[in-house]
Amino acid sequence: MVPPREETEAAAEAPAGPTSSTSEHAPVASEPRPSSASEPPLSERRERLVALGAHLEPTVYFLWAGACVLYAAVAFYGAMHRQTGGVWSAPLDDVFIHFDYARAAARGYPFQWTEGNGFSSGNTSLAYPFVLAIGYLLGFRGLLLMEWAALLACLSILGFLLVGGRILERVGPWAKYLLPPVALAVGALDWSLFSGMENAFHLAAWALAASTAFNLVDAAEGGAPPQRIARLGWMAGAAGALLFATRPESVVCVASFGTCAAIAVLRSKTVLRAPGRAAVATLLRVGIPGGLVLVAQSIANRVFTGEWSANGAIAKLALNNPYMTADEKWDTYVSLLQYVVVRNTEHHFSDVRPWGWIVLVLALVPFASRATRRYAVLLWVQIVGWLLLVSLNGQVRWQNERYTMPAVAWLLVLVATGLALIVSRTWGRREPVSWRATSKAARVAWGVRVAFGVTLAGMLWLHQLPRMRDQIWFFARASRNIRDQHLVAGSILKEMNVRRILVGDAGGLIYAADRPGLDLIGLGGYHDLPFARAGIHGLGASLELLERIAPGDRPDVMAIYPTWWGNLPAIFGKRLIGVPVIGNVICGGAEKVIYRADWSPLEQRAVPFSLRKGERIVDELDVADLMSERAHGYQHPRPQGGFVAFNVLPEPLPGGSDRFDAGRVIHGGRSESAKMRAPAGAGRLVARTVTPKPVTVEVREGARVLGVLTFAGKQGWSEASLDLPTGLPETLALTLTPVDGEWVDHHVWILEGGVDEASPREGIDSKGAKGANEEPRRERVEAQPGR
Incomplete structure (x- = not known):
């Protein structure tokens, strides 16, 4: 054991040995060995090692987090390539909607689903397609754009883990090493993060917003001057605007970050004269940029599409259903909210009840520590607010519950924090106490807590492991399904050199065909024709809008699931070819059918049959x-x-x-x-x-x-x-x-x-x-x- 610095220095200054003549033959080994002039004292070497460790520690954590991300990515993408024969694909057709918008943006048609269709609000994530477009411009064309999306996902997850580690550092520098394995331990979350959707990039945007907000809070609490606080406030606002532009539900995150920063400014000792005014100013600086994005988006929607809302909100939110009563809308909302909670806790978190609920219990533990309580409040507000918002979306039940996964990621940050607190030796102490000074009872209690935490983590992982295996397999099989049906159908249509394709699911088929499309559901958009709103009124309303399109611009083929659209293909189409999918787990039907379209019944003039002469x-x-x-x-x-x-x-x-x-x-x-x-x-x-x-x-x-x-x-x-x-x-x-x-x-x-x-x-x-x-x-x- 290394002696205290004072004892070491005292030993170094002591005489070499007794001065009496009788001590001349004393053993040399019993005499202290003087240090050479070039060798520093032991205490100094220890301090250097500690300083070197502190300097290298961020790099070590970076490598550890990166290794965990790489391990998970290899597991999912490796399984995909084994099923697709080494071809890049994606487990969701909606991934290719992002790709459609990204390709159009890279070709000079921003905010368009396909070139020539005009402005579209169908992509709920405004920012993500432009990040994908960078990869397209760099040469990631065709299916290689999924490779770029995979690289983005890995970097984005890594950024999230680095910022999330700041929360766990409140427990101790070691605690953040728990975050990567805990955050990546839920298979459904990994499925969404590596899917190619905007989920991973959204967590990166969240990490940027969280980091700037944390810096603002630290500056306010550290007595920074008002000018620096104002500058950090605008930086947090800019990051919040990016976060909102990535997913509009992030308004709850921006609001909570702004409120947290405003409270810190209100309590700051540097703001003596008008703390309330400074707090309000901080709240506005954090919120205004995101609000401007919302206003600009709404105005653009209104000008170019005639709707204030985005197509995705119109098509997916039960609030926009023209036929449901208020009670029916409320009952639908409550059922969806219950579903997202139960589905995650009793299915995605564990294969057996009640182990999944332990995740929620562990996420409550950070409330018990003063060091982490603020972050617990912040993240729980975002988790609850996010679930309350996404439960308005009727699609929240589908796509492997990907809409809920941001809340799951934040929840797992709290779970890692809770586990760290349980196994922490200093939890509950106001001041750190050395191991020697710790009582035997405290040591025993700590040992029990460590054993309990390790056992709990082990049981959670044991019951998550079957789910992880299922999710990896599901990811791979779904990716193969999308390749076998949507991408193959798109390739056929590309060879046919068709003019325009009518589809009911705008995504991989249009991307593979690289031809203009018309989306009956309305996410793609076509100029100012409200196909998204027509879709919730009924197929007849969509056909009325199709009648407004000049005959030369109407789709000459349909590529649809016939079971989705009633007698549409029987009346307006002639079957050409069917593209089946074997072992389907994700596609909307067993066969995608391509029809030659015949819109001649739409070409009649709207004249009364009983029109009189003159x-x-x-x-x-x-x-x-x-x-x-x-x-x-x-x-x-x-x-x-x-x-x-x-x-x-x-x-x-x-x-x-x-x-x-x-x-x-x-x-x-x-x-x-x-x-x-x-x-x-x-x-x-x-x-x-x-x-x-x-x-x-x-x-x-x-x-x-x-x-x-x-x-x-x-x-x-x-x-x-x-x-x-x-x-x-x-x-x-x-x-x-x-x-x-x-x-x-x-x-x-x-x-x-x-x-x-x-x-x-x-x-x-x-x-x-x-x-x-x-x-x-x-x-x-x-x-x-x-x-």
């Missing part, structure tokens, strides 16, 4: 066409009303071809409303439906009853009209209410002029009728952006 269309409401509905202030009965249906039926005219039209189901006694232009004088209101039973619809203008529309029940298209009186206001506030049963409102026209007789087909095509009806349809086509 009549002109004053206004047209195409019900279930969201663009037409928006222009007319149309409102269908909500909730649980106005469901969209569509038909493709022959025109009720000699030689009539099939015509498509969608409409809304309006139940008896419930009303729909719209604003339409009135005729200059007398005119007619004409409505179209399909009804096998007779139905009567009352028509009101404001509080005034204009009359009724009477439809005779029959198969096929049916139209009824109502004569409009003169003296009506310029804009009609119409309300239509079925009084004796439900009807499907497909179309409403306001007409003027003409004679009191039905026109034959030649009348519809006559010069007067054609001229009257061509202008509205031309506006519909020419209004498309990019034409």
Whole structure:
């Protein structure tokens, strides 16, 4: 044992030995050996070693964390390559949505899913595609872009572990070495981090925001001048903006970081005159940059797409469902929130109950220590806030619960901290005490805690191990599935040199085909046509928007799962080839089918069948066409009303071809409303439906009853009209209410002029009728952006 420095120095200054003559023959070994002039004392050498260790320790931890990340990455990517034959792929088709946006950005079309489709808000992560685009520009083209995503994932996870280690250092310098194995011990988290999605990069952005926030807190508590605190506040704000741009749910992280920093400034001794004002200023500096990103994104969405919200939020959040009641939305939200908690604790954290719940218990331990309590509060606020937000997303149940994984990562930081506290010898002591000064009882208690912590960690790992094996296998098999179906189908379409592809899952197929696409779900986006919102209204609403696209720009092929889209492929497609997948665990169907598209039923003019000679269309409401509905202030009965249906039926005219039209189901006694232009004088209101039973619809203008529309029940298209009186206001506030049963409102026209007789087909095509009806349809086509 090395003696204390004082004893060593005293021994060095003592006489060499006795001075009496009788001591001349004393053994030389008993005399202290003087140190040479070039050899430093033992205490000094020890201090140098300690200083060298302190200097090298960050490097050692860096290497340790990097080794853990590399080990996990090899496990997952190695398993992938064994199943794919060495080909890079990804376990989720959504990964290739990022790749689509990244490739478009690298080619000079930022914020576009595919070149020529215009601005799209379909990629919820604004920042991640641009980071991927850097790799594309560096030469990571084609499937090698997944290799770049893998490199990004490894570096991002490493950055997260380095910053997360700062929290565990509050327990002791040694404690952070627990973080890498603990954070990478949950297979579902590793699956998401290495998947190629934005999860890993999001943790890196979080680490940057956390590091800047921690620096701000340390500066405030350390008595830094106000100028430095202000500068660090803006740095934390910039990092928070990147974090928000990577995942919008990170608003809870930015808010908690800002609040933590503001509290530290409020308590700072350097702010003597106006601590409250300084704290508010700090909160604003941290929050304003992220708020500006939100405002800019919302304005861009509105300008380019006509929607304030992003396509992903419109398509995925139950709040945007037009048919659900408030109670149904609340029940859905509660069930999803319960699901994400139980799914993680009872499935992803352990293979057997109740071991998964021990993770939550360990994550609560940091509350028991003053050194870590602040971080426990900070991370738990983010965990709870994150889960509360992502549970609004109806997709949170799918994709291996990847939306919840950021919260799982933060939870595991607390678990590692809790384990470190349990095994720490100094936990619960105000001042560190040497081992010699520690009582026997304290030593025994510490030994028991160490044994308990090691046993607990061992049992958690024992019950996680089967899950880890399952996740590695799932990762590899899912990656093979995506390769075998989406990427193969895309390669076939690339060889076919198609013009545009209609898809129902925008991702790998479009990336492999490298052809323009049209996404029926709406994540891809097409100019200002609201396909995302139409998708939640119903397929008929999506087809109404497809009708607005010029025929030359419509998809010439469809590559879809036929079971997803009802009779869409049967009516509008001709089967060309099917691409199956064997042993499917991730794809949306066993077979992706490629069809030759036939949109001829969409190419008819929206003209009433009962148009009279000389009549002109004053206004047209195409019900279930969201663009037409928006222009007319149309409102269908909500909730649980106005469901969209569509038909493709022959025109009720000699030689009539099939015509498509969608409409809304309006139940008896419930009303729909719209604003339409009135005729200059007398005119007619004409409505179209399909009804096998007779139905009567009352028509009101404001509080005034204009009359009724009477439809005779029959198969096929049916139209009824109502004569409009003169003296009506310029804009009609119409309300239509079925009084004796439900009807499907497909179309409403306001007409003027003409004679009191039905026109034959030649009348519809006559010069007067054609001229009257061509202008509205031309506006519909020419209004498309990019034409």
